Amino acid sequence: MPINIPRELPAKTILEKERIFVMDDLRAVTQDIRPLNIVILNLMPEKEKTETQLLRLLGNSPLQVNITLLYPATHETKTTSQIHLDQFYKTFGEIKHRKYDGMIITGAPIEHLPFEEVDYWPELVAIMDWAKTNVTSTLHICWGAQAGLYHHFGIEKYNLPQKCSGVFRHHLVDEPIKLLRGLDDQFCSPHSRHTDVHKEAIEQHPDLLLLSHSDEAGVYLVMSKDERFIFITGHPEYDAETLQQEYMRDLSKGLDIHMPAYYFPGDNPDNKPVKTWRSHAYLLFMNWLNYYVYQETPYIWE
Template sequence: MPINIPRNLPAKEILESERIFIMDETRASSQDIRPLNIVILNLMPEKEKSEAQLLRLLGNSPLQVHITLLYPVTHETKTTSKNHLDEFYKTFREIKHLKFDGMIITGAPVELLHFEAVDYWPELQEIMDWSKSHVTSTLHICWGAQAGLYHHFGIDKRELSKKCSGVFTHQIIQEPVKLLRGFDDIFFSPHSRYTDVDLQEVVHHPELQLLSYSDEAGVYLVMSRDERFVFITGHPEYDAQTLQEEYERDVAKGLDIYVPTNYFPNNDPSGQPRKTWRSHANLLFMNWLNYYVYQETPFEWQ
């Protein structure tokens, strides 16, 4: 089954060129199927790129998925046009009366700020509180994961001595968990962040379970014991070139930045990186959609 997205969303053309099965709202309305309703709170600056990355993963499923895009109205974005937001996005006020089967909260380039210093933090707190009663399962990514761990469980982030950037190996900690079904013992995922969360705080928190860890990048996958919240500290949704684009952007700014670890061939930035985490990313999102959204949500979500 396809993902159901607005007809004119720019990501539609990208996904169609990759032969990902999608349909627009007009065709979807003619099918007598109860789709999974997923809301994506997109906090990334280049929203069109992150839309394509996430929709690509959500489209690799036998389930029909209807997407609602959400942005924080209390933040003025400078990298996405107002026309794009007006046409394809909703505000929290417009959807807060609804219930959703799943929610994704993306990363954001604000990790060096204290959470309370982020201009849309009060709005994000309201949305995260609302998710406890209006969303079956919420998936938090990178800074979104740090924000969720802080808001729901009181675990603060800490600044790293240098940016954690690259593609790292990860190992499984909790094998019987459904989210990890089909995972290899060792798998890859990109990270791109200046902060992390303390391993011991996660391990010893009675309401959390550590699912996956990297010797180089630290905590990767965490889930609440009631299985309502999933936290991913990396970026499995990234394209092959995303870390390269971030690295070149930082170099152009004159930042003292390291070459992303285990990313470029022979660590040479002139080479073309390969995407070694595609299988893991697809399996992670499929397991989440199936076991924590589809299998858990009621047919009539009132």
């Protein structure tokens, strides 16, 4: 899928070097087709890294995608320059009059806080409520998944005794769900979080479907029964070295942190990590775009 992104966005150069099909505004206007409009609410601190990771996965289908990058106006970011935000990002107030085919809500390293104590929680609630009528399908990742499950369905998160960090094996629930088409019965995906949701709470909720879980990492993939909301508790978008960078960062802070599980070859942090979840991540995002965005969105939004 050619991704239509601003010519100056740093991710564009990185993706072109990886031979990911991207195009800028000038070329996009020459194509007489109806592109998908996807808004990404980026809550991660290092926004440029997350942009690249998500755009890489969205560039793997034969349709054109227009991307709108969004950040919470009620939060002061300390790790992304205001120049970058002003040049490439919108605020909710600037886009709330629009309709979008799909939306992605990223994770955020704030699991230790109760949802209501997050400074931009009221704004996030407004965005999630707006998405019910203005977005065809919303994909939630990690903390974004926990926030969505809590707001829409009342599913509480709970603190883990130690951080869940590593690349874990997951199992598919035996359901004929389009989102799961082509996925292996068992697959790997990274996790990086301090909180979790109870599997039993998902299974017992009348409006939710548990699609995948890990014996060690817990709930992984959840979908609302009306297929409007999809929740991923892990980080399939992560680069091979992301968990390594997080681990070294936490060690440098003197935190009592465990080495990411099943990640470093030979459990030796001196060894280069191997990305074992690439194909799973590509297929999962392609299934979401195809079956829950492209196939479901109206050609003309009323």
